[in-house]
Amino acid sequence: EVQLLESGGDLAQPGGSLRLSCTASGFIFADYAMTWVRQVPGKGLEWVSSFSGGGGKTFYADSVKGRFAISRDNSKNTVYLQLTALRADDTAVYYCARGHSWESSMRFDFWGQGAPVTVS
Amino acid sequence: QSVLTQPRSVSGTPGQTVTISCSGSDSNLATNYVYWYQQLPGTAPKVVIYRNDERPSGVPDRFSGSKSGTSASLAISGLRSEDEADYYCASWDNRLGGRGVFGGGTKLTVL
Numbered sequence: 500e501v502q503l504l505e506s507g508g509d510l511a512q513p514g515g516s517l518r519l520s521c522t523a524s525g526f527i528f529a530d531y532a533m534t535w536v537r538q539v540p541g542k543g544l545e546w547v548s549s550f551s552g553g554g555g556k557t558f559y560a561d562s563v564k565g566r567f568a569i570s571r572d573n574s575k576n577t578v579y580l581q582l583t584a585l586r587a588d589d590t591a592v593y594y595c596a597r598g599h600s601w602e603s604s605m606r607f608d609f610w611g612q613g614a615p616v617t618v619s
Numbered sequence: 620q621s622v623l624t625q626p627r628s629v630s631g632t633p634g635q636t637v638t639i640s641c642s643g644s645d646s647n648l649a650t651n652y653v654y655w656y657q658q659l660p661g662t663a664p665k666v667v668i669y670r671n672d673e674r675p676s677g678v679p680d681r682f683s684g685s686k687s688g689t690s691a692s693l694a695i696s697g698l699r700s701e702d703e704a705d706y707y708c709a710s711w712d713n714r715l716g717g718r719g720v721f722g723g724g725t726k727l728t729v730l
Contacts, residue, residue, distance in 0.1 A: 534719065536664075543621065544656070544664065544707050546719030558717050594663060605654045605709040605719050606670075610663035 501525040501609045503595050508614030511585050519580040519614050521595030529553075529573040532598035534607060535580045537591035537616075547593070550578060552601030563589075585618045592616075622647060623708050623722035630728040636696040639725045641708035643689050647720055651711040653691040655684055658705045658724075667706075668693060695727070703729045
């Protein structure tokens with residue numbers, strides 16, 4: 500059974516930092532692209548960042564480029580999102596999602612339960 | 620302002636067919652697949668259509684998708700109360716080195 504378990508969500512001050520983790524199980528982690536999507540409660544989905552499997556290309560939304568960094572440790576089946584220079588509009592629930600293949604796309608077959616981040 | 624444009628809400632009565640539109644541009648829908656997600660309250664999104672018009676196993680054939688040029692649509696026929704949810708279109712955008720984009724979401728109400 501595929502499972503994605505996020506952790507690290509917390510309250511942070513403006514300008515502060517957090518690191519979110521997403522630990523996966525039930526599949527060969529290195530073979531799949533991993534993505535972070537966020538959602539302000541009551542609002543829409545926003546794609547944040549993706550890390551492809553295989554060769555490891557990374558992609559970022561304009562709103563977080565230069566402030567957030569995605570990384571992955573295939574030996575630990577974990578993808579990370581380092582959040583720095585946090586702003587109030589980064590407040591959201593951050594979902595980790597698994598892609599359908601190694602290539603980054605917008606098909607996400609599995610999602611985590613979400614990690615709440617509050618910047619205040 | 621989302622890169623992909625959806626109506627904020629649609630509604631229908633049980634048994635009807637509703638359609639949700641998604642409008643994009645040459646850098647996303649015209650050249651990349653569209654995906655559709657259903658999000659029930661308090662839950663993570665679930666893909667209901669992938670690669671424009673493919674349905675994952677377990678998704679009823681009442682759900683169908685289409686795409687033409689820079690526009691796409693999701694149709695739900697034989698509307699049921701359990702279809703009431705938020706629906707999002709999504710695609711890859713080729714600008715600025717590549718990025719994912721979602722529509723703003725459409726609230727489907729079953730009257």
